[in-house]
Amino acid sequence: MRDITMGQYFPGNTVIHKMDARTKLLAVLCYIIELFFVKTLAGFALMAVALFAAIAVSTIPFKMVARSVKPILILLAFTAILNLFYTDGDPLFRIWKLTATWQGLELGVFMMVRIALLIMGSSLLTYTTSPILLTDAMERLMSPLKALKVPVGELAMMMTVAMRFIPVLVEETDKIMSAQKARGADFESGGVLKRAKALVPILVPLFVSSFHRAEELAVAMECRCYHTDRPRSRLKSTVMGARDYVMLALMALLFAAILFGTNRILWTFIPTV
Amino acid sequence: MRNEIHPAPMLETIELTFSYPGEQRQVLKGVTLTVERGSFVAVLGHNGSGKSTLAKQFNAVLLPSTGKVLADGMDTTEESLLFDIRQRVGLCFQNPDNQIVATIVEEDVAFAPENLNIPQAETAERVEYALKAVGMWDFREHSAHQLSGGQKQRVAIAGIIAMRPRCIVLDEPTAMLDPQGRQEVLATIRHLNREEGITVVMITHYMKEAAMADRIVVMDDGLVVLDGTPREVFQQAGYLEEIGLEAPQATSLIARLRKTCPALRADVLDEQEAAEAIAAVLREVKG
C-alpha cells in the first residue's frame, strides 16, 4: 500500500515547479491526447524524450516518477497479453489454442508504453504542483461552467480535501489490515468469493472511520468560517508568464510533430489542402 | 473591575442548559460561567461530564436549549453574527488529522483567511504570523501527513490563529498525542496566552495539564462543581478522584497521607513541592 505515491507533492524551485498550474494541467492533457495519436516507434521515442526532459528539468528523481507505474503493473501486463493474442496478423508462436502475432506484440508493447507514459506524465504534474494550486487551476479552467450552474468552487474544494486525505486513508487501510491479520484474517488464499468476503473486515471499519472523519472535518471547516456563497481570496495565485507561453508553444509543436510526423493518414491529406 | 474599552468578559454563559435534539438527557444542566479577557482557564472533567459540549457552545457550533452564551459580548443565537463569533473565538479539536483541510502546511493555515476573503498580501502576513506563533514556520512547505502528531496539532492551532481570534478554545488538544507532542502543544498554548495575549480555554482530563492554567473549572454531570486556582482545586484531590479524574501521583500521595497527618501542606502541584511538604513534617517529627 505504501507504494501509492499519487497525490504527493515534492516542493522545489525549478521552472516546472514555478510554472502556472493551468499551463501544466493543459500540457498534461495535451500530452495524454497526443499519446493516443502516436502509432510508431519514432513517435513514442519523441514522446518519451519530451517527458524525460521535463523530469530532468524538474529535478525529481527519475526513480520516483517510475515508481508511480508500480501499482498498475498487473494491469499493464494484462493489456499487453490481451493484445498479443487477440490481434490478427502474422503468427509469432502458439500456446494451446491461442496464437500470438507480430502485430499483437507491437500493439501490446505500444499500449504498455502508452499507459506507462500517461501515468508518469500525470505523476510529474502532481509531484511538481501543490494540490491547492492544482485544484485552483481546475477551478479557473472550469470557471466558464459556472454560468451553467456547475458548482465549480465546491468541486475544487472536494478535490482539495480528497487529495489531503489520500495518504491518511492509505495509512488507515494498512493499519486495519494489520489489525485484522493479527486476529487471523486471511487475505491471500481462497477463491474469488472468499477473497471478496475477506475484504469486509477492512472496508466496514474504513467506511465507518471515513464518515466519522468527514463529520469532524465539516465542523472544523465551519469553525474556520468556510462557506460557499461568498467569494474566497487566495494565498497563492500565479500569473501566466513567458515560461508558460513557451511551454504551451512547445506542447503545440510536439502535437504538430506527432500529427504530421507519425500519422501517415494525415500525410496523405497534406498535398490536397 | 472590567476594562473600559472591553466592558464585556471574553466568554459568558448564563444558566446554560443543553440536550442534543431528540434526546431527553440534559448534557449541560445550568452552567453559569465567566471567562475574563487574557485569562487561561482549564476545564477539567471525565468523558461525558459535558466539557466538550460546553466547548462547542462558545463559538456557536451548538446553541443553548435554554439560557444564554455570550462570545465577546455577542449572543451566539444571533445568526447574523455567526462569522464574527467564529473569528473572535476559535475552536480547536482533539484529532489534528480531521482539522487539516489542505495538503501543504501554509495552504492549510491560509484556509480561514481565504474564507474571510482577506486580500492576498494580508493572508500571507497572517500565515507567517500564525506559523511563527506556533513555531512551525520552517515547515510551511511540508505535507501535513509527514508531520508528527504534535506538529500537526500546532498547524491546526495556527489555522485558528490566522483568523486573529481574541480567544481560543481547545477541546482536549493533547489527548491523541505522545508525551513529546503533548509538551510541544502545551508550550505553544502557554506562549499564545502569555506572549500573544490570547484568552485560552483548554478542555482536558489531565490534572497535570490543568495545573498550568490560572484557573481550573471542574465539571461533572453537566454542572460546574469546582472553580478556583490550581492550588485551591488540587487540595480536593480525594473528591476529584471520586468523580473519575486522576490526580497526579504527587497530589494523590499527599491527599492520602493527609487523612492521618493533617499537618501536611495540602496545595502541592508537583513532585518538588510534595517532597518539601513531606520533608517539613518529617523534620518536625524527628526534631
Added chain:
Amino acid sequence: MSSVEARGLTHTYSKGTPFERTAIDSLTFQIPAGDFVGIIGHTGSGKSTLVQHLNGLMKPTAGSVLIGGKDIWAKPDEIRALRFEVGLCFQYPEYQLFEETVYKDIAFGPGNMGLSEQEIDARVREAAALCGVADELLERSPFELSGGQKRRVAIAGVLAMRPKVLIMDEPTAGLDPRGREDILEQVGRYHRESGATVLLVSHSMEDVARYAKSVLVLEKGRLAMQGSVAEVFREEERLSALHLGIPQVTSIFRRLRAMGFDLPEDVFTVEQGEALLRPLLEGGRDA
C-alpha cells in the same frame, strides 16, 4: 505462557533505495514465559515495528524472533497459526470493529482459528466477561457503543483467541483516567489468570511501574536499557537523557533521600509510598 526472544532482530524499510531507514537495529533480548514487560521509548523509537515482528506481521530483514524457543519464520506457512498464539492489540483497536454485533466481532478471531461453535461461544463469553463487556451488549451493534466500551470489545476480540503471549500497544491511548484504569486492570487480570506473557507498550511510566515486572527501553531502534522495574527506574539520569521520566512517587522519594532522609529508593506507586510514609509521619502536629 511462551517465552519471547529476539536475536539480532533488524528491520530496514525500503532497503536499497534513497528512502532506506532502519527502524529496529540488532535487538537482542529474552523475555521468560509468564513475565509482564513494559516497553517504553519515544514515538519513532521502533516500538511499533518491534511488536509487529513478534507475531509475524512483519518479517525481519535480519535476525530472528523465537516464540517458545522456536524460530517463527522456520516454517512460513505456519505464520497464521502463530498469530493465534501471540495476540497483538493495536493502538486505538476500536477502529478494527466491523461486525453487526459485539458477539460476532469478538468471535472473529476464534472463528478464524477454526474452533467449534461451542468452543467459540465459551471463549466469546469468557473474554467479554474479562473485559467488562456486559451480556446485554453482546447483541448490540459495536458502533452504538461509547468509546470506552468499543475499546473493551476490541480487546476482548484479541483475548478470545487466548493468546499465550499478549502484546498491547498503548491500550489506554485517548481514554479518560477511569477508562485507563479499567483496561489496565483487565490486562493484569488476564496475565494472572492465564499466566500469559504480557508485553505492554506505554508512554506512562506510572502504568509501567505499577503493572510490569521488567522493562525494555528502546531508543532510535536500539535497545537502550533492559532490566527489572527497580533496576530501570533507579537510573533517572539515563532515562532523562533519553527524555523519559520516572514515576512521580519515585521522584519524590529520590528528592527526600537527597534531602538526607533515610528512605528506600524503589518506590513506584502511590500505595507503596503511602504505606512507607504514614508510620514516619505519625505525630505530625495538627495544622
